[in-house]
Amino acid sequence: MKRIRIQYAKLDPLRYTSHLDMQKIWERALRRARLPLTYSQGFHPQPRLNQACPLPLGVTSRDEIIDIWLNCDSLSAIEILNTLQKTLPDGIRIHQINEIPLNEPPPDRLVIAAEYEITLFEALPPHELERRVAELVSVESIIRIRREKQYDLRPLILNISIIEEANQPIHRLRLRLSARPGATGRADEVLSALGLDATSARIERTRLILEKDASVC
């Protein structure tokens, strides 16, 4: 048995495909490639795949991670990549593939934070976005309710900054949010804390930050 870790981008048209449905998308791509999936035991055997950090519906990502377990010893990561490339659906672009030890912790447990880029469809009046961001970072806690549970969003926001572009009104933000188990920030929650409708912007996850990279950032 082999464990393969794939890092990939999830883009249109898969942007509206849920975390659960992505599981099926991967299964089918792997089956089309005739790669030997391994299955769980039990009445309804499930292929062994493990995706890190669910991406909310409508958010694209340039940095996703999935681990797959394959029943083979001979294939190299590169060979697997070459076979898989031909059967991937539009919207998945693999940028790294590595064989990792079978006992490696699940990818979810390695991620500590995630970065996002937010593009507003309509720019706010001049200086308005800057003002709201400044106000947001100045407070000590932002109490919000999600799924009937109260939580503090503020400590989950590790960083927030404005992206300035020449000759363009300010309409883009960069965010770094905590992404630890039980302490995961959502970009749409930050938007609404800024008084913006989460459906008025395009959100992209640009990077997952792993524990081992933490020293770098």
Add this chain to the structure above:
Amino acid sequence: MLSANEIQTRLERVLLKVQKPGRYVGGEYNQIIKTWESVKTRVALVFPDIYDLGLPNLGLAILYDELNRRPDVLAERAYAPWLDMETMMRQHGIPLYSLESKHALADFDIVGFSLPYENLYTNTLNLLDLAQIPLFSSERDEAHPLIIAGGHATYNPEPMAVFIDAFVIGEGEEVIHEVVNAYQSWKSNGGARIDLLIALSHVSGVYVPSLYEPDYHENGTIAHIRKLNDTAPLPVRKRIMGKLPEPTWRFLVPNIDVVHDRVAIEIMRGCTRGCRFCHAGIVTRPVRERPPEQIIAAIRNALEYTGYEEVALLSLSSSDYSHILELVNRISNELADYPNLSISLPSLRIETVSLDILEKLRDSKSGGFTLAPEAATDRMRNIINKPISTEQLLETTNAIYRRGWTTIKLYFMIGHPSETLEDVRAIADVCKTVLAQGRKSIGRRATLHVGISTFVPKAHTPFQWAACDTPEIIESKQRLLKRELSGPNLKLNWTDPQETLMEAWLSRGDRRMGKVIFEAWKRGAKFDAWHDQFNFAAWQEAFQFCNLNPDFYTHRPRALNEVFPWDHISTGVRKSYLLQEYQNSQQGLLREDCRSQCYACGILPEFNQLRRQNPGNYWKCPEVASLTVE
């Protein structure tokens, strides 16, 4: 009309505000996108219900494949947006668009609707409206797309006649190309719209309703159907394939959950059983089978092409497929390299051999075993021509429980002609016996699901003369069943009597019904197939407004010599044969499977040339003597 880019931009702003936005973006694996300008003709294929139901539709998958294999044509898809999305589209001025390239439907050359059932009619109007295309055929000109429709409901095209330019009656694989060809030569000659319609009427299997007009008697029945153009055919005969083409295996794989997430392979067309209520059994005659090797090759191709592990083998009566045992054996041997393959085989006969078949297919037994006895007394079984004894039913159900299935699903139909409460009580009795025996064999795990549909007399069947039960009678029958069939491990399903009524008046409707459909739609009727959306009041008001009586269509027994609104559409089965069968039913006379003996239903003389071109066992009708060549 908005450009594809403008539509795309507006979409991005609304998609996050609706449920399941993945329905509205396309991008499925195996979808085909061609450059818009690179082809001569652009066809939009529309299923007038939501994506989740439309994507798995086999008929449209076949046409999509047929058309896209032509280099000079592109075919794209559209489905009905759910209510939330429709509101958004109307608010933001987004017209109905194709999922592939996001072009407005109005920018296509041809828009084809799939109409398998009558309860999609108001949705069809709604989609035309959402596409900003005039609803009535008479209001469209050369600048609008040609609107065509096909599917089982269109064997009685009259209720939708004022909205559709041309109906394709019967099997579409060949005729769709001829429609496109006729369109292309019309376009290059630059004629008027009427020239296109006349040209289309010359394509065998195409019905252009505007070239015909019905005359009515004072009592509202039809006197005759008149041609308005000398060259139009009368009757219009359905189109069939002499030889079934290789089954489609180039399926789209959706990016979200849909109802039948699987490969569907049709193993044969037609049915020789002759159940008298069954519309499909008549309109799909003759029986033509696909060879097992072709089916297996298609399954293999589809599995490789899609990555699915689930396959449904479709037909009206799987047990009647001549090579069924060979097929299941070969599937389990030759596809052994797919260890998790799951094959479903619906419509099995009520006999223990069916269990052997499913066991060979490694059926998981968790999904339950489905049987359709339809009736529970011998009298009713003779009337509907589905002879299956209670003993045989019980022997089969008993074996099903004993051999490891814990759930059985039984389908019955109430409301058959001359059915009494006693016949209905017998349904309850037999269900109780089935479950009691199951309890004896496997204890409290034994579960029974009973589905009770309500009979609707359909055009082109032996029961086309029959009256439909009134809602009061239907309700009393359903009450009896609900009272008798309750308890642990017993689940009962039935159809809303008002929805049955709608199906009844639309199935045997005439051309005047078009106005009723229009008025009902104007009053908010849409998604009629959805129990929680069905708007009976809108339909009642529409009938009133049009000064028509729904009972005329539903509860009126027809005179034996009545001209029906669909008489000028020929399925190949003669009306006199249907009448004989109706009379046989009234006398309780059975007619056996016509595989053992041909009853001359009319199919052979109508299609004798095709039969001659396709000799041998491949058709289940007897061979026609070949022409002697001098």
